[in-house]
Amino acid sequence: MKNYQDKVHRWGRIWMGSALVMLLGVPLYISAVLGVFPELTPLLQGWFITAIIFWPVTTIEVFTFSPMLGSAGTYLGFTTGNLTNLKVPSAMQAMDALKVDAGTEEADVISTIAIASSSIITTLILAFGAALMLPLTPLLEAEVLAPAFDNIVPALFGALGVVFISKAWKLAVAPIAVMLVIFLTVPGSSDLVGVMVPVGVIIALVVARILYKANKI
Amino acid sequence: MDFLHSSWLIGLAIFVVVFVLAQSMFFLVKAIQRAKVLKFQTSDIKRVMVSTMIFSIAPSVAILLGLLALSKVLGVIIPWIRLSVLGAVTYELPATINVVEGVFGQSIGQRITDPVLFVTVVWVMTLGVLPPMIIIPLFLKRIQGRVKNIRKKDQRWGEIFMNAMFLGMISAFLGYVIAPRTDAVTGESYVSLLAIFTLLTSAGLMAIIGVIITKFNKEWLKNYAVSFSMLGAMALAILYAMLGVR
Numbered sequence: 001m002k003n004y005q006d007k008v009h010r011w012g013r014i015w016m017g018s019a020l021v022m023l024l025g026v027p028l029y030i031s032a033v034l035g036v037f038p039e040l041t042p043l044l045q046g047w048f049i050t051a052i053i054f055w056p057v058t059t060i061e062v063f064t065f066s067p068m069l070g071s072a073g074t075y076l077g078f079t080t081g082n083l084t085n086l087k088v089p090s091a092m093q094a095m096d097a098l099k100v101d102a103g104t105e106e107a108d109v110i111s112t113i114a115i116a117s118s119s120i121i122t123t124l125i126l127a128f129g130a131a132l133m134l135p136l137t138p139l140l141e142a143e144v145l146a147p148a149f150d151n152i153v154p155a156l157f158g159a160l161g162v163v164f165i166s167k168a169w170k171l172a173v174a175p176i177a178v179m180l181v182i183f184l185t186v187p188g189s190s191d192l193v194g195v196m197v198p199v200g201v202i203i204a205l206v207v208a209r210i211l212y213k214a215n216k217i
Numbered sequence: 218m219d220f221l222h223s224s225w226l227i228g229l230a231i232f233v234v235v236f237v238l239a240q241s242m243f244f245l246v247k248a249i250q251r252a253k254v255l256k257f258q259t260s261d262i263k264r265v266m267v268s269t270m271i272f273s274i275a276p277s278v279a280i281l282l283g284l285l286a287l288s289k290v291l292g293v294i295i296p297w298i299r300l301s302v303l304g305a306v307t308y309e310l311p312a313t314i315n316v317v318e319g320v321f322g323q324s325i326g327q328r329i330t331d332p333v334l335f336v337t338v339v340w341v342m343t344l345g346v347l348p349p350m351i352i353i354p355l356f357l358k359r360i361q362g363r364v365k366n367i368r369k370k371d372q373r374w375g376e377i378f379m380n381a382m383f384l385g386m387i388s389a390f391l392g393y394v395i396a397p398r399t400d401a402v403t404g405e406s407y408v409s410l411l412a413i414f415t416l417l418t419s420a421g422l423m424a425i426i427g428v429i430i431t432k433f434n435k436e437w438l439k440n441y442a443v444s445f446s447m448l449g450a451m452a453l454a455i456l457y458a459m460l461g462v463r
Contacts, residue, residue, distance in 0.1 A: 055345070066361065067361070113262060194307065
């Protein structure tokens with residue numbers, strides 16, 4: 001009899017395979033209905049200047065986030081997207097609230113419940129928002145609300161930072177110091193956060209290993 | 218007829234949304250069943266669901282703002298589809314700009330009316346996010362196996378390893394908050410004090426809630442601590458902006 005993890009991988013492959021077909025089916029269907037297919041040269045040009053950044057970033061994201069999200073959470077989170085701003089923080093706060101250690105089956109299950117709940121809410125809000133875009137536009141574009149939504153990342157990571165830094169502050173010092181220096185000194189670094197996440201993770205892992213081997217943590 | 222909002226495109230979007238909801242429900246039900254086998258209390262499972270849903274509202278509205286921005290170029294339906302499946306505004310917007318401005322030499326400030334340009338944007342958006350859809354089914358089992366092996370060999374190191382991963386990610390976002398930005402109007406580079414104040418406010422609120430949880434034994438509050446801190450900091454960001462902080 002297959003264990004739970006084997007089943008998750010089977011379900012995940014089926015769902016992700018279906019999502020891939022659907023993902024490719026969207027432009028194919030649109031092209032077929034409109035009777036318009038893109039010309040090869042502009043398509044390749046557009047793909048190249050996009051993929052040269054996003055193919056490596058999304059590839060690295062798989063290796064960076066999948067250990068944090070667990071198996072089912074990865075299949076689901078990567079299908080629904082919005083990982084760094086929503087799915088990963090959702091999983092992190094849920095695991096912390098129930099005091100389960102990431103990398104265990106318990107964490108995998110809690111992470112999946114969090115990511116699924118989050119995906120459902122986001123999908124419904126987007127559907128609601130798309131249907132009511134016209135009347136909602138003045139509210140969404142209200143100048144008074146702009147500072148709140150422009151600063152959702154600091155609002156999110158300030159709280160998460162306290163939770164995780166307080167757990168293991170010695171591990172946090174080096175990656176935070178390096179990231180602050182990089183982001184303050186490298187021009188245009190605010191556009192590089194996707195690239196910097198794996199860099200931060202590698203620095204944190206190297207420092208953690210050194211401290212662990214030296215019995216400092 | 219405006220093809221950007223035609224009924225067949227709306228039908229396609231509804232199909233995508235139903236697929237995403239079905240997949241989410243499927244994994245939610247399977248995970249709840251497994252959680253019960255692992256002896257989680259039903260009340261804990263419910264708390265995780267409710268707190269995550271509350272937590273997700275504000276970031277989802279921010280994603281909706283991304284949909285609004287993209288809708289000015291692509292109409293509402295395609296951004297709705299793209300942001301529902303493997304989407305993120307941080308990806309969809311640059312992909313659109315790359316094609317509209319970089320390849321076709323047109324302005325991003327107006328709605329697309331040329332079907333050739335439209336289908337090229339949609340194809341590029343799709344082809345630009347394919348790697349995870351291929352890598353995950355092929356390699357995830359192996360990646361997860363390696364992570365489990367780290368833990369099996371040395372449980373203490375396994376815990377430190379996961380903490381370090383989370384902290385690495387958080388450190389990148391803390392750096393991002395203090396990164397100089399460019400003023401859209403003047404082109405001037407500046408460090409956003411508003412972002413830093415919001416970050417510190419959120420951290421401060423989280424610390425206060427942490428004290429309340431410990432001192433007054435309000436364990437239930439733990440499920441909502443991040444949400445309350447985030448929403449509180451967002452609300453205060455409005456106040457800071459009114460006071461002239463930028």
